[in-house]
Amino acid sequence: MVGALLLAIVLAPSAAIVLILLARKPRLAEGLNLAASAIAFLAALPLPALSLSGRHVYWGRYVILDPFGAWVILCAAIVYLLASIYAVGYMRLLDEEDRLPRFYALFAGFGLTTLVGPMMNSAGLYWIAIELTTLVSTFLVAFERAPESIEAAWKYIIVVSGGISLALLGTVLFYWAGSFVLGPSYDMTWAVLRGAAPQMNPALLLLAFLLVLVGYGTKVGLAPMHTWLPDAHSEGPAPVSALLSGALLNTAMVGIVRYLAIIEAARPGPLPRAALIALGAFSLFVAAMFIVRQRGIKRLMAYSSVEHMGIMALGFGFGGVLGVAGALYHMLNHTLNKSLMFFGAGSMMRSYETKDIGAIRDVGQRFPVVGALWLAGAVAITGAPPFGLFASEFTILRAGLRSPHVWAAIVMALLLIVIFIGFLNHFRIMYFTPTETKAAPVHPVSAWCAVPMGLALVPLLVLGLWWPEAIWRYFGVIAHGLQAGAGAMVTGR
């Protein structure tokens, strides 16, 4: 059953790519990509529940479905579906009919690679999956062919390839450290590495972990390795930005969390967690500074992604059931919310024909429905109740206050307040500052673009009001799985 679902998740986008490239019809390409994303979503939906029963390892131990991976796959499938719906409306505005099939082929490929990453059971194959996400998404970022897009794509591929090569070095060193315990040739699965970790050389293990942390941290967008992120997120088409932010960053976070679990099994002292927490706190700081003074609407959203990845890093860094549960809940909430924000930003950018916050005015009056959805999303993304992000951020804060790193929790709370004020101030200007001049005519927003925003907001509201007991238990299983054998556990709700 699980094997068939995983196969469906992989085959649906693959088949879509082949058919799109064969047919080369723009309308058909839209439909095929949409169908593939719907199949992937439906297949991913039951995975978390199914992953709890027994071990699911396939394909000669290269593919695994564990509760943690299933959650990330579900998050990626949600964004892929939402972004595919949105893309139908958005990409028609671009007036690039001839190149649309190529866009959708790449888009399905990008969706595929982000879905496959968390399934990889071998550290080496996981690295390759992450590398492939970069290669595919580079061309999506460069799709509009404006000088800015090409510049963003170039910076993206150079910075991320450099970072990812550090992760490769770390992976090789992990393998080497393991070869003293397991002999020169072995399957480098997560479980094998973890089992051998207590007997590995601690100094070598630490060096390897720090390399992996910086390497995959580049891909996650943790400051100070985040420099590619605002450029790539702001210059790609809006559906691509949503997929980058909501799916790719999570997929890269999987690597950091899995390696953290490996090194924690060796009881390495506080340094690995402290390093992750420091990166998370610094990301929040950098994001806060750039959010307050931001002028570009999509760059604002991009820095908000840096912020939320920082929060997630803090959650996983604090650890314990509370920290892990908060971070995982945050992953889902951020996925939904950031898609909503990028969809809104993309539509506004096309309607007002500018990326400049200063030139977007009276959104509320001109776009009653889309404007209201976007504003609600903005309130949600700053962590205000009653939306899901409030619940998850609050849980992470509580985990931080119980952990040895109380300073980080305090810093997080302060910076969240700064971001709340800074972020909503931009929205105050866009919604409620009266216009001096009669503005240029504004293009309407199509239903294809508005519906996914609503689809994202509803679960966000539900998740904020009601955190189901079953999801708590599920997170508990993941947290215990990640920390089995590790020291002092923070338990309780």
Next chain:
Amino acid sequence: MLVAHLSPLAASLFSLIAIASLLLAFVMLGSRWLRHYLYAFAAESWLIAALSAAVGYYGHYPELYLIAILTALFRGCLLPYLLLRIVRRLKVARELHVIVQASSSLVIGAFAVVFALTVATHIGAGLGLAGTVVVLALTVMLSMKLIGFLMLTVRHEAISQILGLLVLENGIFLGSQILVPGMPLLLEIVILFDLLIVVACFGLLVQYLLSHVGTTSSLHLRRLVG
């Protein structure tokens, strides 16, 4: 483990190849002519292929012969050829604006090697392998990493940045041949192919840079800030 009981001849052969590759990295660091980078890179790749074959012979890993052939083919012939095509299209023969003079970057590179040596010695001592070829392999691996990043920082022609990335990869590949010769074959082959795709993607992007931005120097890529 292979390196623990190597014949002196094999150990010195491995050391020779590792040090020669490091020297070639310095050649790339010290030159400003794009073609020189390319030749140095090709020579380095051939050395790595030779190393794979040598490790395969002395360590009895027959599958490494296949890796050696693929390395020579991909890294030694195909990649340099692809890069050469990019260079021809570029119509730039050398770095025009230098941020750090070649001599200064050589000195910085030397410091990087000293730092790498310190780390490698520490790790080697911790593993009880001090004074073996392991320390040297680790040193070369880390210093090529640092030199690659140095090239990425101080060079700004698109092609030098690609080569900087390839030096990073070469360092890892070289080190892994000595440290983990038993790494699964599948992984090594996939990584080789992956490299090919990477370079193809870079080639395409360079083309975009030329036709849509009109420059291949990262010094001119400064539209996106803040």
